[in-house]
Amino acid sequence: MLKIEHVAKRYGRGRQRKGVLEDINLSIGKGDLVGLVGESGSGKSTLARLIMRLETMDEGEISFSRSGNFYDSCQIVFQNATAALNPTWTVRASLLEPLRLMKGDREGYIKEMLSLVSLSDVHLDRLPSELSGGERQRVNLLRSILVKPELLICDEIVSSLDRLIQKEIVELLKRLNEEMGMAILFISHDLKVVNYLCDRVYVMKDGRIVEDSVKQDGTFVFSHPYAQRLFE
């Protein structure tokens, strides 16, 4: 469904020009649960922005097999739920935004989907500032899945949440994957969560993918020393 081939991204000009991503190759099939791990600054979020066409790449190719509007098939959930929601809009207004072109009962659809992320009607008239961190992230997540994308990119979405809410969100992602067949690219530096959620994982270091591994018997097996050290 998503194929990334020899992608490179550089910032700056002249001698200051610095490579952030080099020779990235990655693929995600329908319904896949793929993890992307690496330390801070390894280029994970930059890659997510390139996939979402929020930035342009310098080399390589990213192909997405679905026709039609790209953003109807591919969505992203940002790490900072507070920054991802307009502070002056109620939850209802934020959730109605992606459904602008939807025909039929949009309110009814939202109310139906709210239970999926363990929220209720009372949350609809609240501002983001009136929600807890976990509720904000659930609203953020719900907004992205309302269009029923085939691929959802989760960019460190549980990093700033406590363990209990992390678990709730991860279970929710698992359920979305199973019930809706939604492929998920889960970007994180939390290896425990990736180990639990994903079936396949890519390890990034200094802008390169150093290894990828498929889960076998509940664990990932790595040959690259950096990946081994990371998952120890």
Add this chain to the structure above:
Amino acid sequence: MKSNKIFIFWCALFGLIVLITVFANLFSTYPVNEMNMDKVYMAPGDGHILGTDHLGRDVFTRLLHGGKVTLTVAFGSVLLSLVIGVMYGSVSGYVGGWVDSAMMRLLEALISIPSLIFVLAFQAVMQGGMWGMTFIIGVTGWFTTARIVRSEFIRLKEADYVKMARMFGTPIWRIITGHLLRNSVTPLFVVTIFNLAGAVFIEVSLSFLGIGIPPSIPSWGNMLYNAQNDLLIGAWWIGLFPGLLIFFTVLSINFIGEMLKDSRL
């Protein structure tokens, strides 16, 4: 707590000034242009609470009606400058790139010329009345608003919720009004408050110089202009009361603006 009380005091004072000028007809004791040559230069008291002027007109009545004119010019011009400033700043900040650079260089060129020069040039051509003055102050007072809107847009357009809106295919007008402008309301409100004080000051200054509101229409500036000669013969009340009202109006607006600005920071 203390600053809250001070804020309420200045808001109440400004509100009171606006209220008595808006409902000038209710509070005024004489028709605004009624002359009585038997009662010229009467000191405050004896049926004329703030005295009379050189034509025997009631100063209190003219003060209320003059305030209505001055504040109408100020509010009208601020509204006009707000519309122009928001449109100019929105385009510059949202589009960015060379369009932003070109628009900002033009704006800097306009800012470098004192606005009084623009106002005088416009007034020489238009020789406008009350609405003419409103237009002139409005089209020469939007520069700061445009800069504020532009800088807010540049900051906000990189926000995650704006990126999400673009991905959801939200139309540009909706992104500008719903996301960018709506989250720029506080700084925009503060700059508009300061523009209001500036507009009152410009109207008063021009009318005082005799090139503002036509003499037939009472305004605080016109009253001060007429009071110049009256002061020489000892009729202090004709200049003092409009002067005090102008002083307290500009002061209250500035205090409100300053306190709003500080509370934002």
